[in-house]
Amino acid sequence: MFIMLEKITNTFSDVFRNIAGKSTISEKNIEDAVEQIKNALLEADVNLRVVRRFVNSTIEEAKGEKVLRSVAPGQQFVKIVYDKILALLGDKKTDLQLKGQDTISTILFLGLQGAGKTTGAAKLALRLKNEGRKPLLVACDLVRPAAIEQLSVLAEKIDVPIYKEDTKDAPKVAKNALTFAAKNGCDTVIVDTAGRLQVDEDMMAEIVQVKKVCNPVETILVADAMMGQSVVDVAKAFDEALSLTGVILTKFDSDARGGAALSLKSVTGKPILFMGTGEKLTDWEPFFPERIAGRILGMGDVVSLVEKAQETFEEEEAEKLQKKIAKEGFSLQDMLDQLQRVKKMGSIQNILEMVPGMAGQIDESQIDTSVMKRQEAIILSMTKKERENHLILGPSRRKRIARGSGTSVGEVNKLIKQFEKTRLMMRKFSKNKGLQAQFMQQFGGK
Ligand SMILES: Nc1nc2c(ncn2[C@@H]2O[C@H](COP(=O)(O)OP(=O)(O)O)[C@@H](O)[C@H]2O)c(=O)[nH]1
Ligand SMILES: [Mg+2]
Incomplete structure (x- = not known):
């Protein structure tokens, strides 16, 4: 199956292999890559107007700050191309607009x-x-x-x-x-x-x-x-x-x-x-x-690249966070931000859907996000002041937060304890690069 896209896929793989590994890329690199892609599309008999639109919008976006200044510009570039191809194909699956079975x-x-x-x-x-x-x-x-x-x-x-x-x-x-x-x-x-x-x-x-x-x-x-x-x-x-x-x-x-x-x-x-x-x-x-x-973009290869692009983005955010922690210390608000970022990565499931053999195999319930959801709810029930300074969280506040978040005081206590431990760790190792990963891991667990 899918012999039809083989040729175009080969070109994409070449282009991406070439550009994805680069630690810095220039505007010229982008132009060259897009030129190669353009030729592949024309060769695949894609409509000229479609190709032109694709080329212009890709170049414009790829030359933007987000790519050239990012840690791994090649990966960001691949992600842009992926998104554009996806848009060409219609983004999301569309179902037939059938009426209920009581009519024809x-x-x-x-x-x-x-x-x-x-x-x-x-x-x-x-x-x-x-x-x-x-x-x-x-x-x-x-x-x-x-x-x-x-x-x-x-x-x-x-x-x-x-x-x-x-x-x-x-x-x-x-x-x-x-x-x-x-x-x-x-x-x-x-x-x-x-x-x-x-x-x-x-x-x-x-x-x-x-x-x-x-x-x-x-x-x-x-x-x-x-x-x-x-x-x-x-x-x-x-x-x-x-x-x-x-x-x-x-x-x-x-x-x-x-x-x-x-x-x-x-x-x-x-x-x-x-x-x-x-x-x-x-x-x-x-x-x-x-x-x-x-x-079209070479499945395995590109899927992992797109995933990495996403991770890299997270890494950059994490780096910003590290700097802030070194200066002001880690707050419950930061913890909330982290939780929400991890939650966003749920989209990884969508990416997995594209891997041959994986489609339809992933059961949403296998990804346990319930702990994170409860933790998020707890912090969301705190006031801004409480999130900035956990030391004011006395018994009556904890009771209120538990009620507000639909959890128990025990769970609130546990979260605050976990937060304090993390905060301490953060302070000690705030210059340690590997820390963010460890931190994330700790949250995933129970
Ligand atoms: N390989 C392949 N052949 C197909 C496919 N769809 C239709 N065909 C073949 O194309 C020919 C024409 O199909 P038909 O349904 O009669 O076309 P119609 O004239 O539009 O009704 C038939 O020999 C089909 O078997 C397909 O998805 N793959
Ligand atoms: Mg017919």
């Missing part, structure tokens, strides 16, 4: 001939069926001779009902299919339509009529990922005539160059909802921008 939701599939509409309709039906919905497949491709038969065979394979008629009137079929769905308790109607070899007026006119009749919640362009950037013009034409709500990319298992995936979202503004990944009816997956971005 119609999904209209359209696209050029051979794009994968008919196969895709069956693949989606299978998926929805497995999710507990009751799909109905509708054969509205009345142009290609064997089209109805093709859908019938697929429907039978996945044991999903099909609605078909011996006619050339597609809108009529769509209309009758809805009645059929209502009578037979189907809640999701997937309408397969006729494609042409290229965008053509007759086809558009017919699908516009079909759309009017069936009032779909989703009007989805099914596009072949092997088409490269020419898919962009096709998408635009369909969108103008039919107001698309989303896109499905098929043949992701091919060795296409990836241009379509990287162009479609940003040119059309429509989310990529699913991808077809093979000939089998189960070769169908939701489109996860994070996974694809990780994949």
